[in-house]
Amino acid sequence: TEELLRKSEKLAVVGELAAGVAHEIRNPLTSIKGFLQFLKPHTDDKKYFDLMLSEIDRIESIINEFLLLAKPHTVKFTENDLSVLLTDIMTLMEPQMSLRNIQIELDIEPELPSIYCERNQLKQVFINIIKNAMEAMPEGGHIRIQCRRYGNEKIMLRFIDEGCGIPKERLSKLGEPFYTMKEKGTGLGLMVCYKIIENHKGKIEIESEEGKGTTVNILLPIQRS
Ligand code: ADP
Numbered sequence: 001t002e003e004l005l006r007k008s009e010k011l012a013v014v015g016e017l018a019a020g021v022a023h024e025i026r027n028p029l030t031s032i033k034g035f036l037q038f039l040k041p042h043t044d045d046k047k048y049f050d051l052m053l054s055e056i057d058r059i060e061s062i063i064n065e066f067l068l069l070a071k072p073h074t075v076k077f078t079e080n081d082l083s084v085l086l087t088d089i090m091t092l093m094e095p096q097m098s099l100r101n102i103q104i105e106l107d108i109e110p111e112l113p114s115i116y117c118e119r120n121q122l123k124q125v126f127i128n129i130i131k132n133a134m135e136a137m138p139e140g141g142h143i144r145i146q147c148r149r150y151g152n153e154k155i156m157l158r159f160i161d162e163g164c165g166i167p168k169e170r171l172s173k174l175g176e177p178f179y180t181m182k183e184k185g186t187g188l189g190l191m192v193c194y195k196i197i198e199n200h201k202g203k204i205e206i207e208s209e210e211g212k213g214t215t216v217n218i219l220l221p222i223q224r225s
């Protein structure tokens with residue numbers, strides 16, 4: 001519990017800072033990017049420009065993940081059907097998935113009640129989790145997404161992959177900002193997930209076994225609380 005508390009305090013602070021800082025950085029960055037693109041055709045050292053542009057892209061993707069956390073005015077909770085949200089995401093990710101030889105199986109209990117949520121935020125959570133599962137299976141593989149009622153008031157979602165897994169000693173670090181094992185990772189995907197699920201009064205729990213796979217469990221309340 002102390003661990004959990006520490007994590008959620010950290011998240012609250014990060015969330016508040018994120019909005020301000022991200023906005024302040026984004027505008028000057030956009031103008032730098034514009035000037036680089038403008039200058040590139042006039043130089044003999046194009047590779048340095050490409051390098052600078054790709055570094056800026058990286059900064060932009062980090063900022064975008066932060067801004068997702070920090071847009072309280074666009075947050076709108078409504079009734080949503082999880083199977084519709086998940087099917088939308090599958091359509092969105094279909095091209096990447098077939099390219100990477102990933103099969104996703106949707107296993108949704110019939111007549112699942114709709115849940116009260118911020119649909120774009122929840123979609124972002126699902127996308128971040130599915131992306132991690134894909135990245136854990138560079139040779140391709142299966143992802144199973146299960147949705148079940150959990151008692152009368154909750155729904156349990158499970159994202160089950162058969163990827164590389166996560167060593168035990170690293171499990172407690174997940175969700176901390178900038179914690180990544182990937183060369184090109186931001187270490188923000190799961191932090192965003194924790195924050196959003198926390199906003200929904202839900203819970204995330206990650207189980208994993210090295211070499212076997214990872215399961216991300218999300219418990220969400222059906223009604224607004
Ligand atoms: P990023 O994907 O940018 O590294 P995340 O916050 O999404 O950042 O994930 C943090 C780390 O957690 C990843 O670098 C990876 O090591 C580990 N991880 C998350 N999901 C999985 C998964 N499904 N399988 C294996 N490792 C995972």
Ligand code: MG
Nearest residue numbers: 131132189190
């Ligand atoms: Mg990720």
